[in-house]
Amino acid sequence: MAAGSAIQIPSRLPLLLTHEGVLLPGSTMRTSVDSPRNMQLVRSRLLKGTSLRSTIIGVIPNTSDPTSDCDDLPSLHRIGTAALAVQVVGSNWPKPHYTLLVTGLCRFQILQLLKEKPYPVAEVEQLDRLEQFTNQHKSEEELGELSEQFYKYAVQILDAVRLEERFKMTIPLLVRQIEGLKLLQKTRKPKQDDDKRVVAIRPNRRINHIPSTTEDEEEEEDHDDVVMLEKKIRTSSMSEQALKVCLKEIKRLKKMPQSMPEYALTRNYLELMVELPWNKSTKDRLEIRAARILLDNDHYAMEKLKKRVLEYLAVRQLKNNLKGPILCFVGPPGVGKTSVGRSIAKTLGREFHRIALGGVCDQSDIRGHRRTYVGSMPGRIINGLKTVGVNNPVFLLDEVDKLGKSLQGDPAAALLEVLDPEQNHSFTDHYLNVAFDLSQVLFIATANTTATIPPALLDRMEIIQVPGYTQEEKIEIAHRHLIPKQLEQHGLTPQQIQIPQVTTLDIITRYTREAGVRSLDRKLGAICRAVAVKVAEGQHKETKPDRAEVGEGEDCKEHVTEDAKTESISDTADLALPPEMPILIDFHALKDILGPPMYEMEVSERLSQPGVAIGLAWTPLGGEIMFVEASRMDGEGQLTLTGQLGDVMKESAHLAISWLRSNAKRYQLTNASGSFDLLDNTDIHLHFPAGAVTKDGPSAGVTIVTCLASLFSGRLVCSDVAMTGEITLRGLVLPVGGIKDKVLAAHRAGLKRVIIPQRNEKDLEEIAVNIRQDLTFVLASCLDEVLNAAFDGGFAVKPRVERLNSKL
Secondary structure, three states: OOOHHHOOOEEEEEEEEEOOOOOOOOOOOEEEEEOOHHHHHHHHHHHOOOOOHHHEEEEEEOOOOOOOOOOOOOOOOEEEEEEEEEHHHHHHHHEEEOOOOOOOOEEEEEEEEEOOOOOEEEEEEEOOOOOOOOOOOOOOOOOOOOOOOOHHHHHHHHHOOOHHHHHHHHHHHHHHHHHHHHHHHHHHHHOOOHHHHHHHHHOOOOOHHHOHHHHHHHHHHHHHHHHHHHHHHHHHOOHHHHHHHHHHHHHHHHHHHOOHHHHHHHHHHHHHHOOOOOOOOOOOOOOOHHHHHHHHHOEEEEEEEHHHHHHHHHHHHHHOOOOEEEEEEOOOOOOOOHHHHHHHHHHOOOOOOEOOOOOOOHHHHHHOOOOOOOOOOOHHHHHHHHHHOOOOOOEEEHHHHHHHOOEOOOOOHHHHHHOOOHHHHEEEEEOOOOOOOOOOOOEEEEOOOOOOOOOHHHHOOOOOOOOOOHHHHHHHHHHHHHHHHHHHHHOOOOEEEEHHHHHHHHHHHHOOOOOOOOOHHHHHHHHHHHHHHHHHHHHHHHOOOHHOOOOOOOHHHHHHHHHHHHHHHHHHHHHHHOOOOEEEEOOHHHHHHHHOOOOOHHHHOOOOOOEEEEEEEOOOEEEEEEEEEEEEOOOOEEEEEEOOOOOHHHHHHHHHHHHHHHOOOHHHHOHHHHHHOOOEEEEEEOOOOOOOOEOOOOOHHHHHHHHHHHHOOOOOOOOOOOEEOOEEOOOEEEEOOOOOHHHHHHHOOOOEEEEEEHHHHHHHHHHOOHHHHEEEEEEEEHHHHHHHHHHOOOOOOOOOOHHHHHHH
């Protein structure tokens, strides 16, 4: 009120009608502005005003319905409060509105309403001028939230101008509220001893200031914990920089009250620093022979990967301080990239920790949050070290090719420091804010493709390709690992079920089409579930009825006698029966359990007419065969391409038709009217089936040329031939990638001949010997050689081929 006596408010005030509460002099209130009149007041008076007087408004309680949409000005309360607008905040959600922070200055009385639109303005008279407080009283009682009736009582208080009237009206309301709080406290207070109850009712004793034994004990225990924490910090083997930071934080912790939020944050930080393995490590098992046996037992094939692990062990045996390599296993799903990382940790005798990076789009997941944020925590690297408890574990960074990017930063960029051997010896997490040595950690990343990995991150890793499995490798993996695992999971034994290798081959060729073995594992699980049902039903039939179920009375003796006879007969029969025979899974059982085959060999059927050829494509899921179909019709010489083709593949199609048009006379290729101009009054349509799958790349060039040559010549392409290779406008065949995966796809499809670029001959060394023996490879350097190999009896003109070969 003292402040109100020194303030002279304007005689004319704009009126803000509020229904959220009653503003009293000296108090502060935050109110929402969403009505048209109030919003116009804010825009015209507060946002455009420049003087101090323009920020003084009159706040009037709105006693009408706040949800009413009536345009008429409601009846105004005659007493209001002059207020200073301290803050104005605007928002458009869920609808346009403003939020005002106002401070009450003094009260006024409305003398006359001057205008109503666009916002009300009234002539007012200031009421609070000379009255001042003689004494200031501070109430420490917590009154809680006011009830709805307090709004009504507050408006009565607002009408009281004299100080004596205000005290008379306010004191009864406060006393009633305090009595209600005391009564509520008594109902919630648990039963206590008589002595404590006596102390509680003394009027002059402050209960909150009486120290209890329990509180003292808790304080002493907490003090002892801080002392123990300091002792752990001093005896830990952390770096000098980290020790200096921790000792500084422990001093702050001792001076800090436990009620402060920062107390818990600081203590959690110090406990993490103590738990980190600064100098704790495991000793590697460096026996090369034992490691080779262990890797061979856990994983079949993967020779290149096993060779790299054994090389690391050999070098580590010669040099103890070797930094951990940064390996990246790239291959299709289901080939064992993740499981081989666990086997490497088992071989080395190290701890293993997997970090899933798929979908991570925040760099704080790698570097951690700064401790200034609420709920801050270290990144996944530091948290993983805390979990394993050693500083030289095997970290598997799974799905590194599926990292995202968002407004919170780029996690792939944060991994640059982690995966750089020249920098990760001083990796700084934002939460720790001190350097930690990651140079002894063996990082293994997995990915399905390198196309989505940033070049800078890809440059820091050693890429090891993990291709798909051959049919023979899948059969061995199934009988060595998958079938025993499924039998154990379903409670079966080899004496109850037998799956021959022929049946496994049928599952691989007719029910799955993949580079890995995940679908094969699921099919074997379905077979085991079906057999488990048969075994359980057989055991149920062999269970005999309980004697207690037999009725009592006169017929009891007859039942017992007959049961005895039956038992003796059955016992004799059991002795004569052969032992239980296992359930043999053959092709008919497969059809009953798994249904009809999903993948039939349809190659010969689809190549039964001209204009169809088989290509080979690479995908992140492994190699696939790809059919290319062509047709022609009367038109205006247009080329139509369908099948969700990328720009590179579209360019390959245009290259193919241009080369064929320029060499049409050599190969005697004509359109329907007999013209060598293949597009004269003729439209060509090229289609790549599986239209829902996006396709791109230059390796389909030779397949498109062969398909169009078959269309215009009317000759069929050999049904056992697949091909891949990039073409040029001069008819040369250029090398492509993914040869091993493509060859495996051709082998899975039952094809016999594969046409590849001559410069890809070196890639055949990575293919298993048995696969190379089953296939015939044609190495082509030009399109003449491709067409000769794709058609029975050859295709090119022989003299021109000889001249071309002599020039090459």
